Amino acid sequence: MPVMDGLEATRQIRQYEKENAVKPALILALTGLTAEEDHEKARESGFDKFLEKPVRLKDLGVILDEWEARNATEEKEEK
Numbered sequence: 001m002p003v004m005d006g007l008e009a010t011r012q013i014r015q016y017e018k019e020n021a022v023k024p025a026l027i028l029a030l031t032g033l034t035a036e037e038d039h040e041k042a043r044e045s046g047f048d049k050f051l052e053k054p055v056r057l058k059d060l061g062v063i064l065d066e067w068e069a070r071n072a073t074e075e076k077e078e079k
Contacts, residue, residue, distance in 0.1 A: 006031075007045040014046035026067045030055055 004012075010027050017024050029042040029050045042050045049063055 007041060010042075010045040010047055026064075028060075028063065 006029065013025065013027065016022065026049075027047050029047045030053060031038065031042075031050070032053045034052055039050050048067075051059065051063075
């Protein structure tokens with residue numbers, strides 16, 4: 001990204017969510033970087049999951065299904 005990298009973008013998104021009481025979005029890191037240091041930086045920035053390329057669509061589907069189910073449960077509990 002020309003203005004900021006994904007780590008900084010994620011930090012700013014998380015800060016915005018916190019300041020505005022917005023429900024956190026699911027943020028996934030999709031990268032070719034495989035070092036544990038890169039994984040740690042992603043976690044510290046606020047990413048929910050770290051997926052290494054090539055990403056299998058089946059794996060991505062599982063993550064999205066889990067996130068959707070968790071949100072549906074939370075919405076029911078809020079009512």
